[in-house]
Amino acid sequence: MRLFYLFLPAVLACIGSLYVTHDSHASDQFEGDLDSSVVAPAEAASPFAPDETEEFPEARTYGAKDQMHEIHGVSEVYKTRSLVGSKKLALTFDDGPSADTTPQLLDTLLKYDVKATFFLVTGKINDKTRPIVQRMLREGHTIGDHSIGHDDSRMQSEEKFRSRFLQSELTIEQMKDLAVTEQHLPRQREIYFRFPFASYGYQKGYQNMNVIKEISNKLYGENCINMVFWNMDTADYVSGMTKEDVYHNVKAYFQGGPAVTYHVEKDHRITKKPYVVTNPPRGGVILMHDIHQHTVDAVPMILEWALRAGVEIVPLKSIKEYSFEGKKCELKPEFRKMN
Numbered sequence: 001m002r003l004f005y006l007f008l009p010a011v012l013a014c015i016g017s018l019y020v021t022h023d024s025h026a027s028d029q030f031e032g033d034l035d036s037s038v039v040a041p042a043e044a045a046s047p048f049a050p051d052e053t054e055e056f057p058e059a060r061t062y063g064a065k066d067q068m069h070e071i072h073g074v075s076e077v078y079k080t081r082s083l084v085g086s087k088k089l090a091l092t093f094d095d096g097p098s099a100d101t102t103p104q105l106l107d108t109l110l111k112y113d114v115k116a117t118f119f120l121v122t123g124k125i126n127d128k129t130r131p132i133v134q135r136m137l138r139e140g141h142t143i144g145d146h147s148i149g150h151d152d153s154r155m156q157s158e159e160k161f162r163s164r165f166l167q168s169e170l171t172i173e174q175m176k177d178l179a180v181t182e183q184h185l186p187r188q189r190e191i192y193f194r195f196p197f198a199s200y201g202y203q204k205g206y207q208n209m210n211v212i213k214e215i216s217n218k219l220y221g222e223n224c225i226n227m228v229f230w231n232m233d234t235a236d237y238v239s240g241m242t243k244e245d246v247y248h249n250v251k252a253y254f255q256g257g258p259a260v261t262y263h264v265e266k267d268h269r270i271t272k273k274p275y276v277v278t279n280p281p282r283g284g285v286i287l288m289h290d291i292h293q294h295t296v297d298a299v300p301m302i303l304e305w306a307l308r309a310g311v312e313i314v315p316l317k318s319i320k321e322y323s324f325e326g327k328k329c330e331l332k333p334e335f336r337k338m339n
């Protein structure tokens with residue numbers, strides 16, 4: 001029973017995103033909710049307890065059974081257990097950079113002196129947005145890869161996935177190179193990837209986690225690409241969400257209470273659905289999107305509340321599961337484009 005409740009939201013996310021991928025505009029807005037609507041029973045503290053799971057789950061070998069949320073999926077492996085109950089919050093923003101909204105968000109983060117991680121759609125990096133990415137690095141934020149074009153790997157052959165993943169990773173590395181050569185910053189060591197729609201696993205005859213490991217070995221000579229999911233979903237991608245909705249969702253993950261998630265309608269529309277968080281994780285990685293004005297407007301409210309509530313905003317790289325301490329992870333020289 002517990003497993004059913006854990007996986008139901010991810011199943012809905014899977015279904016929902018499959019349908020919305022037919023609409024390119026909708027697909028860019030939609031992210032799967034992995035566990036935000038879980039109303040866990042009291043004994044459900046156990047999924048967060050230490051177990052045999054490796055801290056760096058990418059190190060394991062993936063097989064045909066590792067599909068999306070199933071078996072070793074997000075619900076168990078990627079819950080960022082070390083933060084549960086910690087009153088610590090890692091801010092992550094996907095789908096940018098946006099020339100309109102991202103600079104406003106960076107202003108807010110600077111004002112409150114907090115660091116975030118941006119999962120960039122690398123196909124959006126151009127002459128207009130490249131300075132925004134460079135500003136992220138200059139101001140101490142972390143950049144990660146969110147694919148070239150918000151790709152859904154379920155729709156890709158192994159060959160296509162491999163070539164586009166490699167290209168996207170190299171674009172992120174070029175952004176790091178630029179920060180070193182033009183801004184004289186230390187090179188960002190951390191290498192993070194977040195699957196659009198959380199759609200990882202066994203796809204069309206191949207296991208894309210193993211392809212990622214292969215590419216990591218090619219680029220870095222070791223297993224360095226760390227997958228990042230989330231355990232708190234603001235549902236900021238759902239149409240009709242307001243800044244207040246986003247703010248209340250964040251609070252509910254710490255204090256419990258009313259929140260908003262999404263619902264997949266019979267006609268496949270994604271709509272707002274109220275629910276109550278009864279067993280809040282009180283710490284974790286939160287999913288937001290810097291391409292939405294209501295999200296950007298919610299962030300000052302969230303940060304003011306965090307100050308009052310004693311919730312600490314921590315960078316992803318400081319968290320045990322996302323730490324690169326002890327790992328070298330240097331891009332091989334032949335892949336660098338220093339100029």
Ligand SMILES: [Zn+2]
Pocket residue numbers: 028030031094095146150196197
């Ligand atoms: Zn996304």
